Amino acid sequence: MTVRLSGVLSEFVAANVGDDGAYENVSEYVRDLIRRDKERAEQAAFDRLKAELTHAFAAPDSSYKPLTAADVIRRNQG
Template structure:
């Protein structure tokens, strides 16, 4: 695993330290930082998907007829897999 050093202000360091230890969610500062980075990575990917969807054109009108068609597709899929 690669290593990286970061500099933190004293208040940020204290916050990180409060998140690790015996009664905390994380065993050490590295676990905490990896989790933060993974969450930011997922958030960025989600944002990209939202923007892609928004720029893909207009979608279906969501109304009762839409849900009726969706229910029919689910029922048909279940029946064809039996």
């Protein structure tokens, strides 16, 4: 994989790599950025699911209706 940076982005990366930076090399920096972005995306997905479940569990019991497995399969086929 090749990534080309110039100008301000290149300078920013250079400032974060090497003796004065937090990373030994550019590859380490890029891998860390990708890991952090992956964690952020996973956290956002978890937060959305948590919000949906919180909303669903806050509904009164009277809003639920019993379903059989066949009902669920039929509903998901259409």
